[in-house]
Amino acid sequence: MRFYITTAIDYPNSRPHIGTAFEKIGADVQARFRRMEGLDVHFLMGNDENTIKVSQRAEELGVEPKPYVDDMARQFQEVWKALEVSNDDFIQTSEQRHYIGCQKFIQAVYDAGDIEKKAYQSLYCDGCEEFKTAKELVDGRCPNHPNRALREVEEENYFFRLSSFADRLLAHYDANPDFIQPESRRNEIVSLVKSGLQDVSISRKGFTWGIPVPFDPDQTIYVWFDALLNYVTAIGYGTDQERFESIWPADIHVIGKDITRFHCALWPAMLMSAGLPLPKRVFGHGFVYRKDESTGEIAKMSKSLGNAVEPMDLIRSFSAEAFRYYFMSQCPFGGDGEFSFERFADAYNSGLANNLGNLYSRTLSMAVRYFDGDLAGASAIDATAWRAGLDLSALVDELRSLMNTFQYNVAIQRIWAEVLDAANRYIQVTEPFKLVKTDVEATRAVLVNLAEAIRVISILIKPFLPSTAETFYSAFSFAEGAAWETVSYSDILKRPDIADLKVTAPLISGKPAPLFPKIETKAG
Numbered sequence: 379m380r381f382y383i384t385t386a387i388d389y390p391n392s393r394p395h396i397g398t399a400f401e402k403i404g405a406d407v408q409a410r411f412r413r414m415e416g417l418d419v420h421f422l423m424g425n426d427e428n429t430i431k432v433s434q435r436a437e438e439l440g441v442e443p444k445p446y447v448d449d450m451a452r453q454f455q456e457v458w459k460a461l462e463v464s465n466d467d468f469i470q471t472s473e474q475r476h477y478i479g480c481q482k483f484i485q486a487v488y489d490a491g492d493i494e495k496k497a498y499q500s501l502y503c504d505g506c507e508e509f510k511t512a513k514e515l516v517d518g519r520c521p522n523h524p525n526r527a528l529r530e531v532e533e534e535n536y537f538f539r540l541s542s543f544a545d546r547l548l549a550h551y552d553a554n555p556d557f558i559q560p561e562s563r564r565n566e567i568v569s570l571v572k573s574g575l576q577d578v579s580i581s582r583k584g585f586t587w588g589i590p591v592p593f594d595p596d597q598t599i600y601v602w603f604d605a606l607l608n609y610v611t612a613i614g615y616g617t618d619q620e621r622f623e624s625i626w627p628a629d630i631h632v633i634g635k636d637i638t639r640f641h642c643a644l645w646p647a648m649l650m651s652a653g654l655p656l657p658k659r660v661f662g663h664g665f666v667y668r669k670d671e672s673t674g675e676i677a678k679m680s681k682s683l684g685n686a687v688e689p690m691d692l693i694r695s696f697s698a699e700a701f702r703y704y705f706m707s708q709c710p711f712g713g714d715g716e717f718s719f720e721r722f723a724d725a726y727n728s729g730l731a732n733n734l735g736n737l738y739s740r741t742l743s744m745a746v747r748y749f750d751g752d753l754a755g756a757s758a759i760d761a762t763a764w765r766a767g768l769d770l771s772a773l774v775d776e777l778r779s780l781m782n783t784f785q786y787n788v789a790i791q792r793i794w795a796e797v798l799d800a801a802n803r804y805i806q807v808t809e810p811f812k813l814v815k816t817d818v819e820a821t822r823a824v825l826v827n828l829a830e831a832i833r834v835i836s837i838l839i840k841p842f843l844p845s846t847a848e849t850f851y852s853a854f855s856f857a858e859g860a861a862w863e864t865v866s867y868s869d870i871l872k873r874p875d876i877a878d879l880k881v882t883a884p885l886i887s888g889k890p891a892p893l894f895p896k897i898e899t900k901a902g
């Protein structure tokens with residue numbers, strides 16, 4: 379079964395910041411989880427290139443827009459790759475497949491009678507690339523860009539008759555209670571649509587960068603109408619109809635809460651007009667706020683506020699896995715999160731260095747030191763001894779439901795509190811470092827059980843920390859059974875073959891490589 383998941387496409391007028399990365403990692407965790415559940419996942423990301431901001435930025439740098447956006451697309455993908463984001467495709471909206479699909483789509487909406495030309499005069503924010511109504515302004519300024527002056531713009535544009543879709547949209551929300559998630563966003567959108575929708579301008583005059591309106595080439599397709607279409611043009615709308623129909627509709631659009639209304643009102647109305655099925659779900663995630671260590675002030679992380687942290691800096695200083703762990707465990711995906719180096723170091727040390735990494739190195743070190751890595755022939759095998767009292771099957775059911783609703787931070791809490799704590803407690807209770815002096819075979823049995831715990835943990839953390847998970851799985855010879863790529867939640871409860879169990883992790887001078895070296899903080 380297909381599972382089509384997308385993220386928002388990004389403006390390449392500057393490099394990605396960690397707020398953008400939060401979204402991509404959240405979508406990646408979902409894509410990896412769905413692959414583990416046996417679905418045929420198609421995961422799309424991309425850059426939103428047909429915007430004035432982008433052509434202005436290229437002009438500032440003295441380059442043509444196309445080489446500029448191509449270079450930025452390369453830089454964005456480099457960051458996503460470094461963060462282990464497993465997207466299957468990356469669309470640049472300056473590509474031919476988007477150009478063709480976009481023109482076909484706007485023509486279909488025009489032919490359906492939902493586009494009209496009218497004169498328009500309003501205040502325009504260059505930062506948001508949208509017109510602002512008086513009630514949206516704060517002290518006469520755009521609330522998102524208080525440092526930029528609004529421009530008064532008057533021109534003849536094409537308008538999409540969004541106002542005429544309000545009833546159909548409300549009926550759709552009603553019939554599909556899961557369409558907008560989380561619940562708080564759903565309520566916002568329902569009341570927005572109930573309060574009345576205005577027709578939206580979908581073209582601009584006199585721009586050379588962007589896609590011309592096919593029935594009036596003096597006009598260029600306006601940024602939102604163009605950008606939203608990436609979800610269909612990337613999979614063949616207008617260029618490969620068969621492929622398009624085999625993938626569309628999207629199972630989920632993962633986007634930021636600030637653009638939920640475009641995805642939940644404008645986008646479904648556009649699709650209704652063009653006669654296409656609607657996406658099944660839209661998930662509006664929260665934002666990551668940056669806490670300033672010296673002043674304690676909290677600000678939204680964005681490029682325009684100049685307080686963004688480069689993901690590559692964090693990846694180089696720590697690791698991609700540490701980055702993923704922090705954002706998925708400390709920031710609720712549906713709500714808002716906070717970033718500070720202090721909190722990052724705390725979460726890293728307690729969750730990764732002292733817990734996950736420590737369990738790994740203790741288990742492996744003992745297996746190597748006491749048995750030369752060979753655990754074959756253990757008697758009294760009991761795969762549940764390390765997790766006495768833990769109902770793993772019930773936990774897996776719970777995790778499935780948490781993953782399905784994007785409650786990643788709760789899922790991680792549950793894995794750490796139930797499974798990792800059980801395994802660490804098992805070491806404390808059995809004390810293999812003492813036991814080995816009196817009963818070698820009983821010690822071997824304890825280490826076999828710990829190896830099994832490491833196998834179970836590897837599968838549980840697979841969507842979140844893909845490379846650590848693989849390191850865990852291949853630490854012992856379990857990989858000789860089921861190949862890592864195919865291992866899923868359903869393997870957790872299987873009893874693996876441990877007859878010839880041995881350490882297969884690479885060793886440095888007889889010791890496992892430390893996975894998460896502790897971060898030294900001022901407090902020590």
Ligand SMILES: [Zn+2]
Binds near residue numbers: 504505520521522
């Ligand atoms: Zn603005």
